[in-house]
Amino acid sequence: MIVNLVSFLRSIISYLKEKLMSVIAFAKNWNGKFKNSTYELVSYTKNLASQLNTQLIVVSIGEVKEEELKSLGKYGAERIISVNDSQMNTLTSRVYAQVISELAEKEGADTIVMSDNESGKAIAPRISVKMKAGMASAVLELPISMNPFVVKKGAFSGKALEYVQIDSPVKVITIAKNCFGFIEDQVDVSIEEFSSHLDAALFKIQVLEEEKQTNKVNLADADIVVSAGRGMRSPDNWGVVEELADVLGAATACSRPVSDEGWRGHEEHVGQTGKVIAPNLYFAAGISGAIQHVAGISRSKCIVAINTDPEAPIFGVADYGIIGDVMEVLPKLTEAVRNSK
Amino acid sequence: MKILVCISNVPDTTTKVKFKEDNTLFDDSGVQWIINPWDELALTRALELKEDAGNSVDEVCVIHVGGAQTDATLRKALAIGADKAFRIDACAADAYYVAGQIASYLKENPFDIVFSGIESSDYNGSSVGAMIAEFMDYSGVSSVTSVNLDGDDVILYRAIPGGKQKIKTGVPLVAVVQKGIAKEPRIPAMRGIMMARKKPLEVIAATEMEMLTKSIKFELPKAKGACKMIDLENVEELVKLLKNEAKVL
16 A cells, blocks of 8 residues: 555656656747748657657747748747847857756756757857766767667768767757758747846847848758859859759859868858758869768769769769860750750 | 967877777777867967967967867977967867867856867867857857957958858957968977977866767768760860769750
8 A cells, every 4th residue: 555655756757757758959040030941850859758758949040930830830839938029139159058948947847949040050059068967979870779868970071970968957959951841730829928138238248230131042041952063164164054043943063172262251161160051962173082071072962963074973973974174064954954944 | 368279189180090990999000199270370379369469369379178288289289389288188079069168167266368270170060169158158250251459359351151250259259260260280390399398288077967969980082983074175075974864964
């Protein structure tokens, strides 16, 4: 009888504990709007929370309209906590980390997840220190196991995969773009407002100006990327690259020698020391495919290589290849895409 | 003003990655070690700031957490132009641990600006710089592509989706830097290599610090299938395959 009572109480305690623990997803907005990566984050964390048998709390910081917040409900965000404060529209990692940690403590969250992008890279490490939470970045799928907590991530710049075990009670992870996809799970959304009383001294960062290329597809988010290398021979030849990108609605990119020569801006450099991207379709035009370049594109779903040299290493990682001069092939390809529409 | 650049010791970018002991450890046999590419760019920019007479940068130092085998990499940083190097004598196996070690040094030996590369090309943690900022309660700016000084203020550009922001902030500051911060890494000249032998490389004992994560296993990515070749005269075929077979158009 006593034994039964004890085990009964134990099960209640463990039940309450599970209920208290929760998963927090930090949904970053840019100028009040969410991006595809945010919806993927919600999908990922919703599935993580159901595996952990716990609830998902989505946290939004800065001014976001109710309608935009509710759009997260399509992927399972039942409970959203919005810190709808115009003072926080600008990303200040210190402030964001403070607010998220405060909420995590209040809600008893033990797993905090965000996208692996400019904001995640700035905020997640700060939360790690604040909450003494082990961190893993650019995670590639749902955790391999929950207890111990093990995640799979890229290592050696795309040349290997690493399994990382996080031993601390609270965990912080960032997830790589296109690691999970979207699973529709329409729910009713409840939105709670939260305000944090922060020391003004924390807002030390002053944004003087902002430059945005509004007419171009953003490389990090692009589904299709047309990238070109030294095979283009001159920066004056880039018209054919831009035309193909245009008809595909793609972003343009380049190899390292091209950006080092100043033919294209460094923000277009894709590879180990530049941007690491994971589009659905990647065109490598006149790029030989050095190991450092491949490191930046290996998570692309489909790679098309165009090169005059049939021995170029890029054909070793490509799905489709054309042997030929880019100046001849690219205009033909543009034409073929146009005709197929 | 004093600038500290965090240095990570990583395998050369051309290294063919292998593992040993049942894929639990990186096989470093025959590996050439280099300064992490982003850290090398950060050091280059720090030295440019020091050399510009309009700035008042007195000293550029480098700090690293690692064993004695990594001293060659620190000597290279000195040869490039750093004034002093500090090595915290410990194994760098967890970002929280590494950042904590550097922060405990900084608490005793303050610097105005700390530079850290956006990630290391080995374990790609992307976290040490921002962790140091939090341990120290400093301001921090991440994804930095340009740094200039304006008296006591720092003017930075940081990358945002599809653009950049110009930011002004004071010191102390941790700037987590990426490609663009310097045009290309500086190569040590013979004179620099000679001088580096005489520059101080101080070894510092590690402080008590927890590790929160561990690497348990590695694997190599799955090999790709064969590349399907398409004739130059038949690019329409490629468009069809991308639509119907790969389903990416």
